[in-house]
Amino acid sequence: MVGMERILVLQIIYLVLVGLEVFAWAGVGLLNPSQLEMFVDELPDMPKIKGYDVVNGFPVPNSLQIGMFHKKWKFHRDLPPTPVFAFGLSRDTATIPGPTIETLHGIDTHITWKNYLPSKHILPWDPTIPTAIPSTKKGIPTVVHLHGGIDEPKSDGLSTSWFTAKFRERGPTWTNKKYHYHNFQHPGTLWYHDHAMGLTRVNLLAGLLGAYIIRDPNVEAPLRLPYDEEFDRPLVVFDRSFRTDGSIYMNSTGNNPSIHPHWRPEYFGDAIIVNGKAWPHMIVRRRKYRFRIINASNARFFKFYFASGLGFIHLASDSAYNGRPVMVNNILLAPSEIADVVIDFSKSKSDSDILANDASYPYPSGDPVNEANSKIMKFIIKPHHELDTSRIPSKLINYPSPNLSSVSLTRYIALYEYTSKIDQPVHLYINGMPYEAPVTETPKVGATEIWNVINLTEDNHPLHIHLGLFVALDQTELLNIEEFKECMLKFNDAIKCHVGKAWLRLSLPYLRSRGQCDDEAIEIHQIEV
Missing domain, CATH: 2.60.40.420 (Cupredoxins -  blue copper proteins)
Structure with missing residues (x-):
C-alpha cells in the first residue's frame, strides 16, 4: 500500500x-502561417x-x-x-x-x-x-x-x-x-x-x-540514374506549428484529460518543412534530378503532385528498389514512408513549378488541405536545356518473390483502439494485449510467414516491422466491423472471430541479420507515443 x-x-x-x-x-500566441511568406528560403x-x-x-x-x-x-x-x-x-x-x-x-x-x-x-x-x-x-x-x-x-x-x-x-x-x-x-x-x-x-x-x-x-552505377550531391537529394518533409516567439507549438490538452491530461493523438502542424525550412525553393536545371522523399511527420499523410501536371518516375519505396521504374502523377506517403523518385525538369513548360499536396488530414476522410499545408516547395527552373547523361533504365533491381508454398505459419494481427466514456482513444492494443505483454509473435530466421493484419480502428495505421522486410499481398474491406469488434471484446483473439478475407495480408520473408533473432518490434508508425 x-x-x-x-x-x-x-x-x-x-x-x-x-x-x-x-x-x-x-x-505565447500561436502564429498564423499566413504571416510567413512562402518560398523565400533556399532548400538546404x-x-x-x-x-x-x-x-x-x-x-x-x-x-x-x-x-x-x-x-x-x-x-x-x-x-x-x-x-x-x-x-x-x-x-x-x-x-x-x-x-x-x-x-x-x-x-x-x-x-x-x-x-x-x-x-x-x-x-x-x-x-x-x-x-x-x-x-x-x-x-x-x-x-x-x-x-x-x-x-x-x-x-x-x-x-x-x-x-x-x-x-x-x-x-x-x-x-x-x-x-x-x-x-x-x-x-x-x-x-x-x-x-x-x-x-x-x-x-x-x-x-x-x-x-x-x-x-x-556495383549494382547502382550500371543504372546510370541521376547521381552526385547536386542531382541526388534527400527531401525530409514534415509539418510544424509555431508560436509567435518562434517556439514549436504543440497542443498540450489531452483529448481524455481525466485519463491522459496532455496526450493528444495525431499532431498536424500548420507549416510544411522541407530539409529544415518552411516552404523552401530550389533552383534546378532543365534535366533529371533524383529525390529521396521521406515523410517524417508524426501523423500527416502527403499526396504529392505538381500543379502543372509534371510527373514522377518512381524508383523505390522505403529501402527497396522497384523491379522497374513507374511513371506516376502523384505520390502518396504515410508517416515514415519513403519514395525515391526522379523528376525530369526538361519536361516542364514553365520557369517554375510548385510541389503541392492534397491529402486530407487525418487521411483519408479528415479536413481538406488549406493554403498553408497544400504547398510543399517551389522549383525555379533555369531557362536553358543542357546535356544530361543520366537515364531511366527499363529495369531496376529484381528481388525474389515470396515463396508462398513454403509458408511456415499464418498469423492474425488485430488492431483495436479502446476508447473512454467520451468516445476518445485511450490506448491501442494488438490482439487485445498491451506493449508490456509477453511476446507472442516469434518468427524464425529465414522463415516465410503470412500475417493477416486487421485494422478495427477509425484511423490509417502505417505498419512497420523492425529488422525485416515484408510484401503486401492483398487488401480487402471488413464486411461487418461492429460485429467483429464485439467478438474481439469477448475473446481478444482474431482467429476466433472468423472474419474471412477481410484484412491486409502480408508476406514476411524474414530478412534478418546474421541469424540474430533476440528481439524485434512491431509498430503502428503514427509517431504519437
Whole structure:
C-alpha cells in the first residue's frame, strides 16, 4: 500500500511539473502561417557524414560519434530562432534534420549516439502513458532507431533501450553504447530517429531525425540514374506549428484529460518543412534530378503532385528498389514512408513549378488541405536545356518473390483502439494485449510467414516491422466491423472471430541479420507515443 501511495504521489508531482510548464507555454500566441511568406528560403542540402573510411583506395569500416544537442534553428526568414533538439558532430554543426549518413553496402558503420540534451524538455509530455522516466527525474531519455535497417537487436534502438546524458541512466533493455550497422542489405534510403518510450512524438517534433543512405556502386552505377550531391537529394518533409516567439507549438490538452491530461493523438502542424525550412525553393536545371522523399511527420499523410501536371518516375519505396521504374502523377506517403523518385525538369513548360499536396488530414476522410499545408516547395527552373547523361533504365533491381508454398505459419494481427466514456482513444492494443505483454509473435530466421493484419480502428495505421522486410499481398474491406469488434471484446483473439478475407495480408520473408533473432518490434508508425 505504501508503494502504491508513493507511485500516486510521484505521478501527481509529474503532473504538477508538466502542468507548470504547459502554463508557461500557454502565454505565447500561436502564429498564423499566413504571416510567413512562402518560398523565400533556399532548400538546404544537409551536411553529409561518411559511414566508411578509405584506406589505400579501398573502403573500410568507420566509427562515428553523433550527438543530440539543444540549440536554436531558423525555420524561416521571418520567424525568430526556434529552440530544437538536433543531431550533429557538434552543437555548432548540428542541423534539422540531422546530417545525411552515407554508407556503402557491406562496409560496417559503428555509431555512438551521444545524448547532450538538457534536464528538461522543450515540449510537453504526458507521464500517464507508458514513458521512459529516469529514476532521478533528471535528463531526457533518448535512443536512436535506424528505420529500415536490418541489424542485431542490440543496435536496433528499442524504445526501452533509452539513455540520458552521459549514459547516467539507462532503460531496462539497454546493452551497449556503440551501435553496429552492417549495411549488408540492398542499397536504398533509410532514416534514423529517436525512439524512446512515450517520448518519440516530442523528441521527433523537437528535431531528432535524419536520412541514412546505403549505396552499392556495383549494382547502382550500371543504372546510370541521376547521381552526385547536386542531382541526388534527400527531401525530409514534415509539418510544424509555431508560436509567435518562434517556439514549436504543440497542443498540450489531452483529448481524455481525466485519463491522459496532455496526450493528444495525431499532431498536424500548420507549416510544411522541407530539409529544415518552411516552404523552401530550389533552383534546378532543365534535366533529371533524383529525390529521396521521406515523410517524417508524426501523423500527416502527403499526396504529392505538381500543379502543372509534371510527373514522377518512381524508383523505390522505403529501402527497396522497384523491379522497374513507374511513371506516376502523384505520390502518396504515410508517416515514415519513403519514395525515391526522379523528376525530369526538361519536361516542364514553365520557369517554375510548385510541389503541392492534397491529402486530407487525418487521411483519408479528415479536413481538406488549406493554403498553408497544400504547398510543399517551389522549383525555379533555369531557362536553358543542357546535356544530361543520366537515364531511366527499363529495369531496376529484381528481388525474389515470396515463396508462398513454403509458408511456415499464418498469423492474425488485430488492431483495436479502446476508447473512454467520451468516445476518445485511450490506448491501442494488438490482439487485445498491451506493449508490456509477453511476446507472442516469434518468427524464425529465414522463415516465410503470412500475417493477416486487421485494422478495427477509425484511423490509417502505417505498419512497420523492425529488422525485416515484408510484401503486401492483398487488401480487402471488413464486411461487418461492429460485429467483429464485439467478438474481439469477448475473446481478444482474431482467429476466433472468423472474419474471412477481410484484412491486409502480408508476406514476411524474414530478412534478418546474421541469424540474430533476440528481439524485434512491431509498430503502428503514427509517431504519437
